[in-house]
Amino acid sequence: MFELYQLEQLLAVSECGTLSQAAEQLHLSQSALSRSMQRLEAELQVTLFTRQKNRIELNECGRMAVEHARRIVEQARDMAFRVQAFDRSQRTILVGSCAPAPLWEIPPLLSGLYPDRIISSELREPEALLSGLREGVYQLAVLPFAVEEAGLACTLYKEEHLFFSLPPAHPLSGRKGLYLNDLNGETMLLLNRLGIWETIVHQRMPDTRFLVQEDFAFETLVRSSALPSFTSDMGLKYREGPRNRINIPVLDPEANITYYCVYRSEAHKELSSLFQALC
Amino acid sequence: MFELYQLEQLLAVSECGTLSQAAEQLHLSQSALSRSMQRLEAELQVTLFTRQKNRIELNECGRMAVEHARRIVEQARDMAFRVQAFDRSQRTILVGSCAPAPLWEIPPLLSGLYPDRIISSELREPEALLSGLREGVYQLAVLPFAVEEAGLACTLYKEEHLFFSLPPAHPLSGRKGLYLNDLNGETMLLLNRLGIWETIVHQRMPDTRFLVQEDFAFETLVRSSALPSFTSDMGLKYREGPRNRINIPVLDPEANITYYCVYRSEAHKELSSLFQALC
DNA sequence: ATGCCTTACGTTATACGTAATTATT
């Protein structure tokens, strides 16, 4: 039987057009590639190339073989990818979230509930999370919308409500509630890697200069500067203690996100203790 | 990247349950197989087996890998099969027929029309011919019915009419026509490898003892014995000259077969000169 | 003259077999 490496070589020859170029791409000598293709032909008992003295070209059989080879090599790569993903999924729980707040709560919970498994987490866009779920990359994804899809289960997680975090001296600090537009145009501190929140605040406050900061820098600057910033009910619960700031709810409907936990249906039993803990 | 031979080995291990048995099946030493599987695991970066000291078992990852491997190996075999079939189909014309008569006429015609191609022919049941057509094994099949199927083209070829071939002394030799039932119970000479005709005569003459003969023996015995036998209009045209026999048409409707030429639609142009010659 | 493919020849890497080792039934 021929081998996968020969099919990969065939694909390279097909792409490059000449043995020499393909050999270079494969980090192989031309002669080795030449003989490898001769062996492939011998093993298939078929000529794949029309050969002139200094020129080689795929014939019809060869083009057909290339199509098959493409599929086979692709499937082999897919096998490696899926088996590795499955192996990871057995030893680790990878949580993906569209926003940072769920990752302040869920991974620590999981660490306690599944002490023998590695908990990792990623912040990604909802579409990437969904396709990652389907491929078994994520064991759990937190999305800003409910999902109804065969093979996926979905449970309501919780809501996050956005707050402005203003210094007491700020002219609007006395309000009971504010709209995003009320502070549009001011300069604000913003935590980086906010996931879906980034889109929301940039869209609704197009004239605001955001000074985007890393975690530690953000907290330091919030404490030491008079610039307005954001927080949320989840942020107040899991991140900052009470400080010299006045937190005012944002009244826009977009400022409230409802999170859903989405996971592969077959993982329901496995994750049940998490959902109990979340209630 | 892992190689196909490792996937085949994995499948053997999965089937046999132990390395030793799989190694025997693969004509390989156990140690070689053991290391080969270790390499496969290393290349996939995944453990596929749970190992006790003298026992090896596929784990969940391993079972998953086996499923993938099965598909890949099967696809590789399919590639070899299809490419070889395609190659043959380019260099030869393989005609399949449900009955011998069309093979007396068509292959000689093809030999003249396509002198650079090898003409071969086979006698097979209609179902085998159809699936062979779909797989590209046959370039042309002669079937006893019309076929309407995407990808296949079908043209009327001709009819074959069955005759009893009786010695003049036979009591029924004066008739203008006979039914199969009229000779049911007599002993008859029968050419072997009659394809679809076999079913017909056996069904309609269940009490007849058929002395089935090879080609040459059949002709000799027809000439030298007083036993009734069959012939047909096509047989009279392509096989036997006029002899000391009286040929009487068989009147049963089943004794007339209409043949159709069936071929892959894309071969229409290629075969057009054949169809002209047949008209 | 340069680029490209093939063949010849010697070398290396890798998969293999034998045999020893350990553990289980």
Place this chain on the structure above:
DNA sequence: AATAATTACGTATAACGTAAGGCAT
């Protein structure tokens, strides 16, 4: 004791690189 898997070690095969040769542009 028999069966089964792994490891160690030497070997053989198969793929490789270098180099030479031929042909075409």
